[in-house]
Amino acid sequence: MAKVIVYPPTSMILSDLVERNGHKALVVPEVVRRLVTANEIESPPLNITPEEPKKGLRYAAVDVPSGVRGRMSLIGPIIEEAEAAIIVEDPGWLTGCAGCSRTNELVRLLIRTKGVPVLDLSYPTNDAEAKVFVQKIKAFLEGLK
Amino acid sequence: MLVTKYVITSSESNVLPSDIAMKIYGSKYDVNVKETCFGVIVNGEEEVINALIKEIRALDPAGIFIKDRGFPPGDPRRCRGRRGGGARPGFYMIEAESKMLPLISRALAWEGDIPAIPEKKKPLAIKRLEEIAKEGLS
Numbered sequence: 001m002a003k004v005i006v007y008p009p010t011s012m013i014l015s016d017l018v019e020r021n022g023h024k025a026l027v028v029p030e031v032v033r034r035l036v037t038a039n040e041i042e043s044p045p046l047n048i049t050p051e052e053p054k055k056g057l058r059y060a061a062v063d064v065p066s067g068v069r070g071r072m073s074l075i076g077p078i079i080e081e082a083e084a085a086i087i088v089e090d091p092g093w094l095t096g097c098a099g100c101s102r103t104n105e106l107v108r109l110l111i112r113t114k115g116v117p118v119l120d121l122s123y124p125t126n127d128a129e130a131k132v133f134v135q136k137i138k139a140f141l142e143g144l145k
Numbered sequence: 146m147l148v149t150k151y152v153i154t155s156s157e158s159n160v161l162p163s164d165i166a167m168k169i170y171g172s173k174y175d176v177n178v179k180e181t182c183f184g185v186i187v188n189g190e191e192e193v194i195n196a197l198i199k200e201i202r203a204l205d206p207a208g209i210f211i212k213d214r215g216f217p218p219g220d221p222r223r224c225r226g227r228r229g230g231g232a233r234p235g236f237y238m239i240e241a242e243s244k245m246l247p248l249i250s251r252a253l254a255w256e257g258d259i260p261a262i263p264e265k266k267k268p269l270a271i272k273r274l275e276e277i278a279k280e281g282l283s
Contacts, residue, residue, distance in 0.1 A: 015213065
């Protein structure tokens with residue numbers, strides 16, 4: 001079982017397909033869960049402490065907007081954990097924690113420079129594309145076993 | 146550790162969110178369940194949720210999708226009832242991907258050959274554009 005990071009990091013379709021094929025999908029909600037449901041809430045309501053921007057500093061310089069560093073404190077550690085990646089380019093509707101374009105550029109760059117196997121795709125718009133989309137993901141994940 | 150998962154149904158699935166909720170109510174598992182318009186949110190111990198999800202998926206293997214959620218169901222930090230209305234931030238992603246679920250469901254259920262897709266037209270390469278401009282000006 002390989003740890004596969006998906007981009008967008010909040011994607012339902014990608015994380016579901018990874019789990020269906022017997023691998024572990026690395027996604028942001030899991031990291032958020034660890035923070036917001038921790039027994040010792042140090043900094044209510046979301047438990048973002050001064051430690052989080054420090055984690056973000058490992059991936060982005062201090063003059064980079066705090067939003068990028070904050071997001072990287074969540075996404076950066078899961079990129080480090082990743083053994084493979086599936087990237088879907090230009091979904092066009094990223095919002096919330098996946099809604100920062102500069103962070104997304106940095107995330108894609110860090111995944112590519114990490115040197116793990118990467119599958120590049122785009123979201124399907126018709127049945128034929130969907131079949132190819134699912135087949136490519138399946139073949140990629142089978143190759144990781 | 147307590148975990149929360151979304152169980153989301155494809156719009157073409159014969160399984161309704163209420164069917165999933167009723168199955169969970171009638172199961173032996175000790176979990177919290179919240180029914181929504183697009184599926185259900187389940188919250189409970191990790192091993193229990195994993196076993197439950199396997200059973201739910203069996204209802205319609207190609208039409209039911211699972212997604213992780215950070216906040217527990219009804220959490221006042223995310224619940225729109227406490228925030229004065231409006232969709233919670235993560236809903237837009239689910240809404241956008243839900244439109245694609247029928248395509249993915251049909252692809253997962255497909256057992257035939259994979260069709261060849263003609264390559265999409267790419268924008269004109271800059272070098273070719275330069276050549277055309279030079280030809281036009283000379």
